[in-house]
Amino acid sequence: MKPFFITLDGIDGAGKSTNLATMRAWFEAHALPVLFTREPGGTPIGEAIRQLLLDPATEANVRTETLLMFAARQQHLDEVIRPALASGVNVVSDRFTDATFAYQGGGRCLPLADIEILEKWVQHSFQPDLTLLLDIPLAVSMQRLAQNGSQDRFEQEDRAFFERTRQIYLSRAQAYPSQYRIIDSSQPMNTVARTIQAALAHLFGQDA
Numbered sequence: 622m623k624p625f626f627i628t629l630d631g632i633d634g635a636g637k638s639t640n641l642a643t644m645r646a647w648f649e650a651h652a653l654p655v656l657f658t659r660e661p662g663g664t665p666i667g668e669a670i671r672q673l674l675l676d677p678a679t680e681a682n683v684r685t686e687t688l689l690m691f692a693a694r695q696q697h698l699d700e701v702i703r704p705a706l707a708s709g710v711n712v713v714s715d716r717f718t719d720a721t722f723a724y725q726g727g728g729r730c731l732p733l734a735d736i737e738i739l740e741k742w743v744q745h746s747f748q749p750d751l752t753l754l755l756d757i758p759l760a761v762s763m764q765r766l767a768q769n770g771s772q773d774r775f776e777q778e779d780r781a782f783f784e785r786t787r788q789i790y791l792s793r794a795q796a797y798p799s800q801y802r803i804i805d806s807s808q809p810m811n812t813v814a815r816t817i818q819a820a821l822a823h824l825f826g827q828d829a
């Protein structure tokens with residue numbers, strides 16, 4: 622069976638960690654080979670870039686930030702994602718290029734056309750087979766972030782930043798419905814988990 626590239630994305634506070642655990646359990650239960658990885662990160666260079674970009678003390682303009690996201694992504698694709706897929710292993714990435722469109726394009730207002738140029742340069746036509754978008758009202762996500770205590774460079778942004786970020790995620794998901802599943806992450810945890818299990822089962826042609 623052809624391995625799949627699956628991404629999980631959404632604004633900070635949308636509940637990615639809990640749902641990654643659901644996904645891990647699903648792959649285990651179905652005995653399917655899988656590699657879980659994340660962006661920015663997933664390689665030694667990528668993790669160093671991550672540390673730099675998430676540090677509240679780092680000062681970077683939006684172009685520098687975007688180039689670093691794609692630098693990390695290039696290495697991630699070459700060193701981790703493509704080799705895993707080539708060896709028959711499914712890959713789940715905690716965030717991918719949608720996050721650049723949403724955060725740097727939406728949040729920081731970089732023209733989306735600039736991001737499309739870098740996307741083509743780094744990925745060519747490579748895209749996820751399935752993107753699970755966790756969507757949540759700002760009132761809920763902001764409350765969760767406030768409860769989490771210390772915040773990274775992105776989590777410190779204001780509500781308007783995350784409103785713009787959320788809108789770009791939603792508009793991309795609505796524009797390419799065959800690739801995306803929008804998941805209402807404000808529903809009870811069990812309901813969200815069942816929706817994710819069903820989406821994976823549909824992709825793999827298996828029972829949930």
Ligand code: TMP
Nearest residue numbers: 633660661690716717720721724775776
């Ligand atoms: P997280 O993995 O804990 O969600 O943290 C990663 C942060 O980096 C998150 O706030 C979103 C942000 N980010 C971008 O701004 N652009 C990107 O392209 C990616 C992958 C992440």
